[in-house]
Amino acid sequence: MKSYLRPFLLEALSALNIAAPDEITLELPRNPEHGDLSTNLAMTLAKAEKKNPRELANALVESLKSRIDAAVVTDISIAGAGFINFKFADTFYGSRLKSVSEAGEAYGKNAKGTGIRVNVEYVSANPTGLLHVGHGRNAAIGDTVANILHWNGYDVTREYYFNNAGNQMNNLGKSVHKRYLECLDAAKFPFPTVEEDDSLYRGEYITEMGKSLADKHGSALQEASEENLTQCRKAGEEWCFAAITKTMVRMNIRHDVYFNEDSLYSEGKVADTIQKLKEHGVAYEKDGATWLALSKMGMQDDRVMIKSSGEPTYRLPDIAYHHDKLARRKFDMVVDILGADHIATYPDVLAAVKALGENPEKVRVLIYQFVTLMHNGEQVKMSKRTGKAYTLDDLLEEFGEDVTRFFFVMRSNNTHLEFDIGLASEQSDKNPVFYLQYAHARISSVLRQAEERGVTVNASTIAGAETTLLVHPSEIDLLKLILRFPETVARAGEILEPQVIAEFLREVAAAFHKFYHDCRILGEAESLTNARFALAFAAKTVLRNGLQILGISAPEKM
Numbered sequence: 001m002k003s004y005l006r007p008f009l010l011e012a013l014s015a016l017n018i019a020a021p022d023e024i025t026l027e028l029p030r031n032p033e034h035g036d037l038s039t040n041l042a043m044t045l046a047k048a049e050k051k052n053p054r055e056l057a058n059a060l061v062e063s064l065k066s067r068i069d070a071a072v073v074t075d076i077s078i079a080g081a082g083f084i085n086f087k088f089a090d091t092f093y094g095s096r097l098k099s100v101s102e103a104g105e106a107y108g109k110n111a112k113g114t115g116i117r118v119n120v121e122y123v124s125a126n127p128t129g130l131l132h133v134g135h136g137r138n139a140a141i142g143d144t145v146a147n148i149l150h151w152n153g154y155d156v157t158r159e160y161y162f163n164n165a166g167n168q169m170n171n172l173g174k175s176v177h178k179r180y181l182e183c184l185d186a187a188k189f190p191f192p193t194v195e196e197d198d199s200l201y202r203g204e205y206i207t208e209m210g211k212s213l214a215d216k217h218g219s220a221l222q223e224a225s226e227e228n229l230t231q232c233r234k235a236g237e238e239w240c241f242a243a244i245t246k247t248m249v250r251m252n253i254r255h256d257v258y259f260n261e262d263s264l265y266s267e268g269k270v271a272d273t274i275q276k277l278k279e280h281g282v283a284y285e286k287d288g289a290t291w292l293a294l295s296k297m298g299m300q301d302d303r304v305m306i307k308s309s310g311e312p313t314y315r316l317p318d319i320a321y322h323h324d325k326l327a328r329r330k331f332d333m334v335v336d337i338l339g340a341d342h343i344a345t346y347p348d349v350l351a352a353v354k355a356l357g358e359n360p361e362k363v364r365v366l367i368y369q370f371v372t373l374m375h376n377g378e379q380v381k382m383s384k385r386t387g388k389a390y391t392l393d394d395l396l397e398e399f400g401e402d403v404t405r406f407f408f409v410m411r412s413n414n415t416h417l418e419f420d421i422g423l424a425s426e427q428s429d430k431n432p433v434f435y436l437q438y439a440h441a442r443i444s445s446v447l448r449q450a451e452e453r454g455v456t457v458n459a460s461t462i463a464g465a466e467t468t469l470l471v472h473p474s475e476i477d478l479l480k481l482i483l484r485f486p487e488t489v490a491r492a493g494e495i496l497e498p499q500v501i502a503e504f505l506r507e508v509a510a511a512f513h514k515f516y517h518d519c520r521i522l523g524e525a526e527s528l529t530n531a532r533f534a535l536a537f538a539a540k541t542v543l544r545n546g547l548q549i550l551g552i553s554a555p556e557k558m
Contacts, residue, residue: 001037001088002026002487004072004096009041012063018049035075035085036480042082053082060084093479094467094531100482100538101462108489108545113154119325120146122337123248123255124161127240128172129203131247131392133371134339137417139392140408140551141368142337143253144498147549149335152493157331158255161321164237165261167311172240173233175201177224179210180232184219209239250396251405252551264320269328270312273320273356274305282355292319297351315345319352326358334363335496343367366496368413375421399424402552406433409498409550432506433552436543439509441558443540446521450533453522457533465534466527474518475532478511478539485542489549498550505546512539 006024013020021044029038042057049056057078064076064084075087100107122142125135143158150156163169178200181189192200200206213221213235221228248254264270274290277283282293288308292315295302305316325331338346342365350360373380373390381389395404403424410432411417429435450457470479485504492500521532544554 001086001092001483004092005037005039005068005086008064008067009039009060011067012060013041015063016059018045021045029083029085034079034083035077035087037086037088038079039084039086040082042084046082054078057082057084090471090476091468093476093483094470094535096483097467097470097479097534097538098463100541101459101534104541105545107541108485108549109151109153110486110490110493111153112490112493113149113152116154116332117157117330118149118154118333118335119157119159119329119331120149120335120337121159121161122146123244123253124163125244126163126168127237127244128168128201129240130205131244133373133390133392133395133419136251136392136395136404137368137371137408138337138339139248139251139253140405141366141413141498142335143251144409144501144550145335145337145366145496147551148489148492148496148498148501151489151549154333154493157257159257159259160255162241162258162260165265165317169233169237170229171199172201172236173229174199175206176209176213176232176236177221177229179206180213180221181210183207183211183214184222205239205243206236209236212239247393247396251401259321261317261321264317264324269324270316270320273316273323276323276356277319277352280355280357282352290316292348292352294348294351297355299347299351303348315348315352318349319356322349322353322363323356323358326353326362327356332362336363336365338365338367340367340369364496366413369416371408371417371419373421374418380421395419402437403431403433405551406502410502412497412499432502434558436505436509436547437553437555438558439512440540440543440547440554441556442516443512443536443543444556446516446536447533450522455522455529457537461530462534462537465530467531467534469528469531470535472515472519474511474515475535478508478515478535481508481511482535482538482542485546492549501546501549505543505550508539508542508546512536512543515539 005026009024010020021041024039024041025044026037026039029035042060043053046053046056061076061078061084068076072089072092073086074089075085077085077087079085103109120142122145123131123135123139125131125138131139146156146158178189178191182191194202209232213232221231274283277292282296283305284291284293289304290306291302292305293302294300303315304313305319306312322334325334336346346365350363350365353363354360392404399407407419407424408417423431427434429438447457470476481504485508488500488504492498515535519532521529521536523529524532547554
């Protein structure tokens with residue numbers, strides 16, 4: 001609908017000698033009785049044109065009426081302060097349906113981002129343990145955002161920032177070595193209590209690593225030398241990252257690049273960043289530490305980048321990392337998926353990026369709120385299956401990949417997510433994932449039933465269907481949604497919110513179920529049957545493509 005109207009609006013503006021804005025807004029009216037689309041164009045241009053908004057709206061309407069086919073747009077009216085409302089003929093929607101079947105798997109894609117290189121960085125958990133449910137939300141949001149950008153034509157690189165440097169990794173190596181010693185002789189080398197050393201990792205996976213090293217090396221690593229601790233650290237890192245990768249693959253997530261934080265130091269990128277910041281006058285030495293002069297960048301307090309002990313804070317490698325993506329690897333856009341605990345700190349990194357001469361507006365930071373597991377209105381912390389705190393693997397094992405992934409993206413990034421365990425356990429259409437998948441499977445079932453009855457349904461019959469016969473209110477409601485899919489994908493690409501797709505698919509599934517209830521497909525006149533098959537096939541296309549964007553399967557049977 002929008003693509004149909006925009007050229008006529010541009011022609012009307014030209015005829016009135018009015019310069020067209022960069023973007024013409026067309027939206028669904030809040031009140032459906034006002035029409036199918038509405039624009040505030042007259043109101044946005046009135047001031048520049050020194051005219052009353054309704055006066056300008058009247059002029060535009062008169063110009064539009066002389067250009068638009070009244071058989072397509074049956075009514076153009078003015079409401080309120082100058083909104084222009086459009087009502088389309090019912091037959092218009094069916095006439096646009098063939099474009100869906102023609103596009104097929106590409107329906108919903110656009111070329112808006114052609115030639116724009118985007119780096120999407122997500123998950124990026126330290127390889128010090130198993131992924132928790134917060135990592136799961138990060139993973140699902142990040143991968144779906146990458147899918148959305150791909151569907152909007154961007155050249156997307158999916159990146160995992162491998163945090164394999166710093167004190168946490170040293171603690172991992174120390175923890176593995178302590179468990180290794182315990183496996184050698186528990187009486188002689190008991191694992192320290194929390195009171196004795198609270199820096200150690202205590203999960204069962206650490207014990208598993210220690211036992212593996214003991215079986216492989218015997219007592220050869222007993223001395224707590226730098227070499228032996230490094231070997232324990234490396235073994236721990238490899239074990240953790242293998243486990244993380246396995247979990248990601250299960251969630252249908254694969255990264256293109258695994259960027260090692262270590263490389264920022266070994267390749268001199270951190271040192272180069274410090275030097276450049278000093279050259280720009282925004283880094284200095286004080287009390288044996290290196291400081292970032294945020295006060296010179298319009299911010300309140302300066303921050304330490306390198307402690308007096310020589311240990312870098314997180315800011316330094318993050319600044320070097322972003323500088324690498326923008327200045328060296330030349331990405332046109334960078335998307336960071338970060339938890340709410342970063343909300344007060346990422347501006348420091350962006351300020352430094354700007355001081356280094358890069359455009360901070362190229363960096364889109366998506367902050368997501370944390371996850372609480374709920375059951376019957378109460379918070380759940382322990383898995384019934386394991387009797388321990390839930391890991392992401394526990395969720396995947398208990399509810400499956402599709403359910404877990406969908407639940408992580410079905411609410412806005414900015415919304416605290418209550419993961420309803422009871423709802424996730426439902427094996428019915430009460431479960432929002434199954435509701436969508438059931439609609440897709442139901443359409444497949446209808447197509448199979450047709451074949452069993454000897455009714456031919458193929459690309460030829462769908463392409464030749466008289467889709468202007470689709471005028472029942474339930475058909476029109478479903479048609480409108482199907483035709484909105486491309487603009488929904490485009491909108492999701494602008495705001496980078498996966499739940500836009502999830503919520504839209506719920507509307508499509510609901511509209512299909514109502515259409516299926518209200519409108520018989522088999523048993524009608526052949527022309528109407530074929531038209532309804534074309535509509536069902538288009539709904540299936542939208543559901544399949546939308547679920548693909550969400551990284552969720554579209555089953556043929558359930």
